[in-house]
Amino acid sequence: MTGHTVTDTPHDHPAAARGTAGVPASARRRVLSGVAVIVTGLVCALAWGLGAHAGDAVLRLSAVGDGSPILQIRVPGRQAGLVLGAVITLLGAWQLARGFSRRAMRAVSAVVVGCFVLAFLCWAGTGQPGTPVSVFGLLQQSIFAAIPLILGALAGILCERSGVINVAIEGQMLTGAFTAALAATMAQHAGAGIVLALLAGGLMGLLLAVFAIRYAVNQIVLGVVLNLFALGLTSFGFDLLMQRDPDAYNNPSVLAPLKIPLLGDIPLLGPLLFDANILVYITYVLIIGVQVSLFHTRWGLRTRAVGEHPKAADSVGVKVRATRYRNVILGGLVAGLGGAFLSIGAVGAFGAGMSNGKGFIALAAVIFGRWSPRGAVGAALLFGFADALQTLSSAITMPVTIPSAFLSMLPYLVTFLAVAGLVGHVRAPAAGGVPYMKG
Amino acid sequence: MSGRTGPGRRVLDALVRADSVVMTSLSLLCALAVGAVLIVLADQPTRTAMGYFLSSPGDTFTLGWHAVWSGYAALFEGAVFNPGNSGMAVFEPLSNTLLNATPLILGGLAVGTAFRAGLFNIGVQGQLIMGAICAGYVGFAFRLPPVVGLLAALLAGVAGGAVWGGIAGWLRARTGAHEVISTIMMNYLALYLLSYLLGVPGFQAPGSNQAISREVSDTARLPQILGPDLRLHAGLVIAILAAVACWWLLSRSTLGFSLRTIGANPSAARTAGMNVERGYVTVMLISGGLAGLVGCSQVLGTNHALTGDIDAGLGFQAITVALLGRASAGGAVLAGLLFGAFGAGDVVMVANTGVPADVVSVIEAVVVLFIAAPALIRSIFRLPESRGGAAGVGQFAKGWNG
Known part of the structure; x- marks a missing residue:
């Protein structure tokens, strides 16, 4: 039982x-x-x-x-x-x-x-x-594949720790990916892409916040509907602008890797961790930032209090709704960044529906990582590793050829097994999904 | 509603209390307004006129209005009635609407039924793919006599979907794995399984290097019910029967009562002696089976062969249908018809006006967003607060802690 x-x-x-x-x-x-x-x-x-x-x-x-x-x-x-x-x-x-x-x-x-x-x-x-089979390449690819998952998972944690379930990570990432590609191409500057992707993700977060907090819509339903909304909207924009004139609207250059002077020279670890694009470094900072601030700052304590027992938090003067608004919008910003990584950080173009379930895998990482940034990063690395293993396997000659469709299943299969086998033992923030009504 | 009041009084009452019909219509109106904005943005002449908005604002409005009008007129012509048609072609838009509505009704029933038991089945996509794989395989691999062939294929499709859904239900019951994650992952597993099968000799169409399966044999196809010129097939009849069955199951049967109780309050259901775990598995088997019927309708009725795009977004559209229909059987039929009409009209709108096809999917998402937030609609139209009427869909799916 x-x-x-x-x-x-x-x-x-x-x-x-x-x-x-x-x-x-x-x-x-x-x-x-x-x-x-x-x-x-x-x-x-x-x-x-x-x-x-x-x-x-x-x-x-x-x-x-x-x-x-x-x-x-x-x-x-x-x-x-x-x-x-x-x-x-x-x-x-x-x-x-x-x-x-x-x-x-x-x-x-x-x-x-x-x-x-x-x-x-x-x-x-x-x-x-x-x-040779490149184990280094495998690890590098794992981290690369894990970055958007980590950002998505951090977005989920920020929301869910304050008691708002975020199933809309997928849509927030998709919007971020679209905006990043569009803005970076039109402004001819990657920075514009990153900033606007942040804003677009934040707007999606705001939408989630307003409907979940103000209008008390069921949050899982809301998340799924917002995903559909984002998919429709970005596909609309893709059809209207990007497909008709890719050079003018969907031709951002891929973010160039920046090697960090000293750290980048460490053998093995240097090229693995410190020779990547700016979004990867932002991710490192965010991981540490969220982990530390969630468990060691006043903001973190209040966030967790609001997510576990909003009434108690309210009674000692924490503004429950304001905290939730702030966190959900913040989560949207981070997810938008994850989307930017998908388009301008990795591929160099937007494709309709390109998030392809990554938002949901990020959500699984949140649950698998027990709503802690550290755990979620571990889970995201695991799922990223499965993704990289699939990429590697399709590139090398194996004794028996495994059909590529089965290899493509790997990240989803690993996520499925992880959640199917272990999620029963984890506990979500107690107030997750419950709108707070004063009085 | 008391029986004594006349119809006029009832309409007035409904308006004042803002019941579900009124709320749905107003949500639809708002969503169409959002769609209109997108149509205007997509219209090249209007965008040009916006460039000189300050010198001649009238142009923008005239052209914008024209774009919206011709867009929605094309939508109507594609979905309901086209004055340009004659003879049997008069019925073509309606036939297309019903054809599109068939899988949506079935999918809406699948999601809605699971909703009533408190489960959020977003795995209709995977379940319908598994159903289509099984139904299609039985349909082209075995040469069976008429009727038997069709029944066997239908049965296989239902079984395929039910197993795929049942796994998610079983996991939820046994390990607590939340169905939102497990069903999404199973969608991708089914999708890749299909793409593998479409390259396997014996499954793939012989002599083809494309990802398309063999054709379902004549004996396993759903017959066309409005003559050979119109594509509407007997899947619609199945959908209507399924809707009646779901209505009976949920509102008249013991099983339905216990499922609804589990959905409303699992702890209370357990205290009352109901087996919550078995309820989860049962409802996911039913929901998956209904999703399997979607696959049947597509592969035995509409397309006659499997392609990688057999889902065509139906799995997720089914969710919006269920939400719009407020997780009831009748609601799923009406919502399925509405979105079926959107789908049929969309084709004509895209062809006639060059508006991107995704306007309709945005409209659909926005309708549901408004439906889910009745308070927002009330504040937009300045309607009085509800007195506990018109329940949203909010009470169904629960958070991670179940």
């Missing part, structure tokens, strides 16, 4: 979670997860181990052509798959027999996923002997 009951008050949950953190999970769960891990290990050994071609896979860890020494590892693909599969199977067997504590299980899951992916890469590498 996992359905919520009336006794699920906000106050007994964190305590309960803390209390069970060190205790082994229930027997049924233990057996189920143990079997699942063992099956994963066997699949890993059979598919990636025995399925590999004979010979070595070459994994490259360094960037190409930046003067740094080339770092490559040669791994015998078949043996690697078998060993990694065995490690996973052993972990599963231990879980089945003795059981890890809940906290340890989190680390174990990470190890299992890591081993599985590594075995996959070794398997894939044996399909193109001699040609």
Whole structure:
């Protein structure tokens, strides 16, 4: 029975979670997860181990052509798959027999996923002997794919921590992407694109705020409708302007990467993290900014209070509605930035419906990351990694060709599994989705 | 409403109390006004006239009015009646409207039924794709006699959609995975599965290098009901029957009562001895099955072959239909007809006036936005506050905490 009951008050949950953190999970769960891990290990050994071609896979860890020494590892693909599969199977067997504590299980899951992916890469590498599989490229692409998800998730957190559910991230991002491409082309300046994308996202946020706070519209319904509204509006603009005259309206240049002087020279990490475009750096700042201010400033405390128990917050003089307006609009701004990354930060053009579910994946990252910026960034990186794995897999020659449609499913599948398997144990801000009526 | 009052009095009452019909009409009016703004913006002569607005403001208004008028006139001609037509072609706009309305009614019922049990099924897109895949496959892979072939294909389509919806319901019941996220992700999974299948020999049309499936055999097609010249098919009959069934289910059956109770207050339903978890699974099976019928209507009736675009935005339009219809069966039929008319008129409007097709999708979203915020409509038209009448759609879907 996992359905919520009336006794699920906000106050007994964190305590309960803390209390069970060190205790082994229930027997049924233990057996189920143990079997699942063992099956994963066997699949890993059979598919990636025995399925590999004979010979070595070459994994490259360094960037190409930046003067740094080339770092490559040669791994015998078949043996690697078998060993990694065995490690996973052993972990599963231990879980089945003795059981890890809940906290340890989190680390174990990470190890299992890591081993599985590594075995996959070794398997894939044996399909193109001699040609390296770029692990560096994979990581770089993961971060690149995660940036819009992180921005979307931060937008979601800003809104939802103050008690307004934001399902409209998708639409806010789409509007931001459209405006960024349009403004950057017309003004011939990327900065104009970024600023107007912020404003467009903020306007969408304002719309969400007015309908959710003033008119008390159901927030999930509202979010979905606003997504449709944004899709219609941007497709309208796309048809009207961009498709008829792409050079005049949809030809922004992609934001150029800026290398940060000292940090950018660190081997591996430098090119990975500090040689990117301005939006990536803004994202870094926002992650830290939101994390710190949400948990260590007066604004953050008030935001959380309004999201958990607006009446109590109101009774001590916090302006509930004003706080919510501010946060929802702020969230819109951030989501607009995420949209700008999609068009002028990554592709260099707007396409109708280009957000393609990323707003919803960002929403899943919010939930998966338990409404904390740190957790959401982790989740976004995971989903970004799935996206990058898909890009990588379609670029290399593998022992068995996996149809590209299945590879394209990967980010959605990972998101689906993450939410399906784990969301039952998380708790949203208590006042999320409930309009605040004074009196 | 008491039985004694005359019709005139009732209309007056309705206006004063601003009941759902009045609110819907006013929302539609507002949305058409928003659409008019977009049409004006899209009209090249009007934009040129705006350039010299200060020297001759009359031009802008004249041209703008002309653009809006010709746009909405084309919409009407495409959807209802075109004076230029003669013979059977007189009925063509209406046939197109009903043809477009068929999947919308079914989709609206799918979303609306789930709404009543407190679930927000935004996975109609995926469910209809799975339904279309199954129905289409049965339709072209097996040579079955007439009637049997059609029934088998329909059954397969319903099953395909129901399974896809049921998974989301089961996850919600078992793990608490919110259906808004899981169904969206399952939409993409279905979409990519379809795009994979459309390249598989045996599924793909033989001799074609395009992403299109084999054609559904004659015996599995939904028959055309207004003669060979008009494209309207028996899917409409299925949609009407489904609407009646949904009405009966929700307002007359025990199951419907328990589903509505779960939707209104799951804790109370549990206390009353209802199995909330089973309710979630059941309603998602029903909702998915209805979405599967959308797929059937498209692949067995309208197109006869699967393409990557079999959904054509229907999955999300279904949500607006359900919201406009206030999650009731009758409402879904009326809203489906309205949006079906928009869809049919849209084609003619785009062809005749060059207005981008998406004006209609903006209008649809805005209608629902206004519907969902009755207080906004009241303040625009200075109507008195409601006394608890005209419930919005707000009470249905809940937040993350269920």
